[in-house]
Amino acid sequence: MKSVGALYLQLIRWDRPAGWLLLLWPGLSALWIASHGFPGWHLLAVFTLGTFLMRSAGCCLNDVADRDFDKHVKRTAQRPVTSGKLSSKEALALGAVLALLAFGLVLTTNITTIYWSFAALAVTLVYPFAKRYVSMPQAVLGVAFSFGIPMAFAAVQSRVPMLAWVLLLGNLFWVIAYDTEYAMVDRDDDLLIGMKTSAITLGRFDVAAVMFCYAAFLCIWVAALWPRQQPLLFLLGIAAAALQAAWHFTLIRGRGREGCFRAFRLNHWVGFAVFAGVVLSSLP
DSSP: OOOHHHHHHHHTTTTOTHHHHHHHHHHHHHHHHHHTSOOOHHHHHHHHHHHHHHHHHHHHHHHHHTHHHHTTSTTTTTSTTTTTSSOHHHHHHHHHHHHHHHHHHHTTSOHHHHHHHHHHHHHHHHHHHHTTTOSOHHHHHHHHHHTHHHHHHHHHHSSOOHHHHHHHHHHHHHHHHHHHHHHHHTHHHHHHHTOOOHHHHHGGGHHHHHHHHHHHHHHHHHHHHTTTSOHHHHHHHHHHHHHHHHHHHHHHTTOOHHHHHHHHHTTHHHHHHHHHHHHHHTOO
16 A cells, blocks of 8 residues: 555656656746846746646646546556545645645746746646547647746746747647657547547547657747757757657557557657757857
8 A cells, every 4th residue: 555645746747757857848948048048047946846846736637637537548547546545635735735836936036927827827727628628639738838938938038029939839749749649558548438639630640640740849949949049059959859759750650559658758858859959059
């Protein structure tokens, strides 16, 4: 029998850091871009800790919202709320505490960032229920997982320029790519329980759509940042990300559960490659 503390750690996916790293790299990239270099230790700490806290809070809400669906899915049947080891109230209470801690970090920035944090929270609250009504809920997740980008610009510049929204659009395509890979793992189970996912909506075009989304993500970021970054160093990061995306094609083309899940779990390295290119290209 696991202790309550161990169950809470399982609830927030403590042992699976890939999830919050997928959120972290775009936000940190935006911080570097908005700051034209190192953003300072304060903002670096705020966005790193805030990302971890909000992702953990999102896991609490998501598991409560999906508890009746998850018990029919092989991969999620033993999650703490789904299995009854933690109650919905306990999960929501933990999520609320984590969200409040994250908001406390936002309060150390500026009023513009504080305002935008409410929009980010609203999208986070909407996503768990989108899977019931939207045929491509991954697009809603894409907005939620990309909101660190405009918030980073707000924290640095006290405004959200058009560049931030262009980068958000590009990042949205990346989220659709990797979360479609994730949805491909559970497609058979989701079909049985009536869950809506991009993997089901796209059908036999799923692999092609994933690769298109990878390409759209990288092309949009290159087009948006080409005039602003040192081209060679930035493109090294983009090339490393593109090579990984090509490798993911070999993992998902057979549509096997193991290959699709592996591709999803390794996606944080795609984000890291882009982040590394941004950082290197901003060096004096």
